[in-house]
Amino acid sequence: MSEKRPMVAVLTGAGISTDSGIPDYRGPQGLWQRDPSAQEMVTIGPYLASTEVRRRSWLMRRDAGAIGAEPNAGHRALADLERAGVPMRVLTQNVDGLHQAAGLPARKVIELHGTATEVQCARCRVVGPMAAALERVAAGEDDPACEQCGGVLRPRTVMFGEALDERVLAQADAVAKACQVFLAVGSSLQVMPAALLPRIALERGAKLIVVNGEPTAYDEAAHEVIREPISEALPKLVRRLVNGDLARA
Structure with missing residues (x-):
């Protein structure tokens, strides 16, 4: 019998979309x-x-130019992860729709900010x-x-001055609690309540991997911090996850 694959949660922020021409705010x-x-x-x-x-x-x-933007290698890598049969959900702070455009089923993407x-x-x-x-x-x-x-x-x-949808937050909270691996990709991990999701995952025993160009408050708690450009780092990280190489991931 094959080993059950771990559930992977991926929190994505603006950094994953900069290679698609969408600015990091x-x-x-x-x-x-x-x-x-x-x-x-x-x-x-x-x-x-x-x-x-x-x-x-x-x-x-x-x-x-966000409407005309195309998914980049980072978005496509996460779609490849899903197509490989790895249980996963994307929790995105982005509003650009590029995860779905890359081929991720809409039901696998939780859009925290609409x-x-x-x-x-x-x-x-x-x-x-x-x-x-x-x-x-x-x-x-x-x-x-x-x-x-x-x-x-x-x-x-969701504009500044508005609250996030409670149903969406509940879905994200459930994913963070259920995952065994939590990837934080291209996010400053400063914006609440999304910034709480890695902590929730860590408290449930998940492995945290941070992929971001700048330091974050979670770097010391992370099992691995990757500073490579996201479009280069994510395809390699996805291959490791697909191969079940969680010991080194």
Whole structure:
């Protein structure tokens, strides 16, 4: 009888998507460091209250290129891990949808901060594709309103000033408690409550592996810390996991 494979949980942050051309907001060269005022564009109060903030937000989304971004080798490696039959879940702080675009089934991805691939009306709650809203911006609408009721359109992300979905948090908590291996990939591990997930996994006896360009608060507790570029490190780490090489992983 073959040995049962360990459950792998993967927490991903902005660092996994930088090779896809999506900026890291919190890193040393991140947007928040270069332009702290940009944070109000993703803060719910200013966003709903100010037409000018929304206009700047739409221009940022238009120019960021996230909608046209393609998965990179890191995203594809995690999809390979799932296709190899390893029990796994991805808990992502990202809103770019690139895990699903790489081939991970949507049911295997828990989006802690929502998704930027869709918009939602703040008034009537109708949902639509972000790409269609950005087409309206490209056509000259600087603050596109809901076509159903005229309300404010917003991305289906969790903005600053909003609480995370309790059901999503419960799913992530259950995964962290159930896993035997926890990978923290491209995350500063500073943003709560996502930053608590590695601790939950460690308390349940899981092996923690940190893959990040900058030091994190969990490095000393980790069984392994990898500083290589994520697009290089993850394919190698996935091969080790697929081969059952957990002693060295």
